[in-house]
Amino acid sequence: GQSLEQPSEVTAVEGAIVQINCTYQTSGFYGLSWYQQHDGGAPTFLSYNALDGLEETGRFSSFLSRSDSYGYLLLQELQMKDSASYFCAVRDNEGSNYQLIWGAGTKLIIKP
């Protein structure tokens, strides 16, 4: 089967750094995406990695290791507004379907 594993919940302190891991097992792989979703809201795109390495966008960075089927999202200088759920998603190119396979999400709790 195809699956993505990420921790269900992570707690961190305002101003700190937190890493959210994602391991995947899929039949095809085009790349790993990260989305943020605040409670009751719509997911919004954060980053996409198709090749190994680190991609940096402001306070957020995303890393991919295709050989390890592993990636992570790194959030620096945490702010209270970063409290949200974070989802990793893999673009699966099996057959002619270009769907995203989603993890169950990691709820990030930030304490002052």
Next chain:
Amino acid sequence: DGGITQSPKYLFRKEGQNVTLSCEQNLNHDAMYWYRQDPGQGLRLIYYSQIVNDFQKGDIAEGYSVSREKKESFPLTVTSAQKNPTAFYLCASSIDPVTTYNEQFFGPGTRLTVL
């Protein structure tokens, strides 16, 4: 402003009734998607459409139906055959899912409750 709109935001349905959720986008995106999200869970794909007049079943299509008569519109009907329809429904679109990766843009969602 370009974006995706979904209506209504909250919807209540009696058991045995069909209900249609609206999704409209003015981003000129080719692809559109319907997801279901249950509390504390990720997104599960119901249906997706890559072009007008064509759509494909996702992982949990049973009890749902869609149409794509216009590029801008992708309504979802939740039929009485869906045994547990209470959930948060999200519509999304992307430019072109075939040639390269494109982020998905989401609407604000419709929260459906079956009474």
